[in-house]
Amino acid sequence: xxxxxxxxxxxxxxxxxxxxxxLNDHNILPEKEIVGIxxxxxxxHELAPSxxxxxxxxxxxxxINGILAGGNxxxxx
Numbered sequence: 001x002x003x004x005x006x007x008x009x010x011x012x013x014x015x016x017x018x019x020x021x022x023l024n025d026h027n028i029l030p031e032k033e034i035v036g037i038x039x040x041x042x043x044x045h046e047l048a049p050s051x052x053x054x055x056x057x058x059x060x061x062x063x064i065n066g067i068l069a070g071g072n073x074x075x076x077x
Contacts, residue, residue, distance in 0.1 A: 017067070038068050 042064040
């Protein structure tokens, strides 16, 4: 079985989501701050300069905004 090209990105996303959940669960960062981190990350890709990687930046921003909409990185209380 071959390893997909995006395995490192998928692993990084899973680790970051787990870290955000742990930071919130242990009252280190409030939900508002975690949402702000995700919004800043999405904005960085939405506002990236035009170039060869436009499709990548759009896809990353869409993914992060989907995480925000789904509440996956914050346990909604």
